[in-house]
Amino acid sequence: MNRTAGTLEALGECDAVILVEGRGKSSRGQAQKEHESIAALEKPVVGYVML
Known part of the structure; x- marks a missing residue:
């Protein structure tokens, strides 16, 4: 997640996160x-x- 700028941008549009x-x-x-x-x-x- 921390390696891709697009992922960090998408976080701004999310209500919550499942890692x-x-x-x-x-x-x-x-x-x-x-x-x-x-x-x-x-x-x-x-x-x-965890997979």
Whole structure:
């Protein structure tokens, strides 16, 4: 999410977010940074999915 400017722009139009992470591909630190980016835009994270 933090790598693509288009994704960050789309967040501005969302009401809430569900984060989807790849098991063994996403670290806890990366997920935390994504959550912080979403919180900075004052969007709630309503759930996490680990694939």
